[in-house]
Amino acid sequence: MDFSKCRYVVVEGPIGAGKTSLARVLASYLDADALLEAPEENPFLARFYADMPRFALPTQLNFLFQRVDQVRGLTQLDLFRRPTVADFLFDKDPLFARLNLSDDEFALYDKVYTHLKPQTPTPDLVIYLQAPVNTLIERVHKRGVDYERSIPEHYLARLADAYSRYFYQYEDAPLLIVNSERLNFVDQPDHFELLLSRVEGMRGRREFFNLGAQ
Numbered sequence: 757m758d759f760s761k762c763r764y765v766v767v768e769g770p771i772g773a774g775k776t777s778l779a780r781v782l783a784s785y786l787d788a789d790a791l792l793e794a795p796e797e798n799p800f801l802a803r804f805y806a807d808m809p810r811f812a813l814p815t816q817l818n819f820l821f822q823r824v825d826q827v828r829g830l831t832q833l834d835l836f837r838r839p840t841v842a843d844f845l846f847d848k849d850p851l852f853a854r855l856n857l858s859d860d861e862f863a864l865y866d867k868v869y870t871h872l873k874p875q876t877p878t879p880d881l882v883i884y885l886q887a888p889v890n891t892l893i894e895r896v897h898k899r900g901v902d903y904e905r906s907i908p909e910h911y912l913a914r915l916a917d918a919y920s921r922y923f924y925q926y927e928d929a930p931l932l933i934v935n936s937e938r939l940n941f942v943d944q945p946d947h948f949e950l951l952l953s954r955v956e957g958m959r960g961r962r963e964f965f966n967l968g969a970q
Contacts, residue, residue: 757957760786762786764878765879765881766879766883767843768848772892772894773892774941776843777942778883778951785948786841787838788838788839789839789840789841791830791843792842792844793819812861813865824846827876845882851922855914879928880929883931886920929961934966935967
């Protein structure tokens with residue numbers, strides 16, 4: 757794969773996998789626009805982690821409206837604009853909804869999602885970062901966001917499993933599955949170089965990158 761010709765790259769993964777950090781590094785490398793989630797702009801998120809059943813629906817809908825606004829401009833992607841690197845895949849939005857909402861709440865969410873879902877281009881590449889749950893927990897605690905410290909371990913485990921099941925079936929775009937447990941793309945330039953080499957060497961639509969198993 758010729759990485760330099762990618763116009764739309766998505767980095768995905770559960771909380772703590774390192775997707776936003778990698779998206780920023782890739783955006784700089786590709787001289788691309790970074791399209792990043794803004795959890796700090798969701799007024800319900802901290803309350804959600806304190807009381808998930810009560811605040812799941814407003815949290816989910818707020819993120820949905822935010823993401824719709826963010827991806828609308830992607831319909832104009834062409835050769836004359838800068839490429840885009842995003843740290844979320846819009847089509848994955850229902851993953852969180854199915855995980856956190858009751859049946860009635862999900863039915864309502866699904867109606868809103870179906871009504872609002874914009875037409876977005878298919879990514880040229882999706883990089884899915886995965887890591888063991890204990891690694892995710894360690895990273896979440898290390899970054900020191902107050903409300904994230906209360907995220908239950910069982911929730912992160914369920915989330916990581918939901919991501920695994922989602923991308924196990926994902927076939928819409930070329931997919932590189934990366935075990936990020938021992939990778940640090942921000943502080944270890946050689947790790948980023950290894951990733952670039954792995955992308956450039958992709959020949960199939962689904963490949964894997966695990967440090968020590970290149």
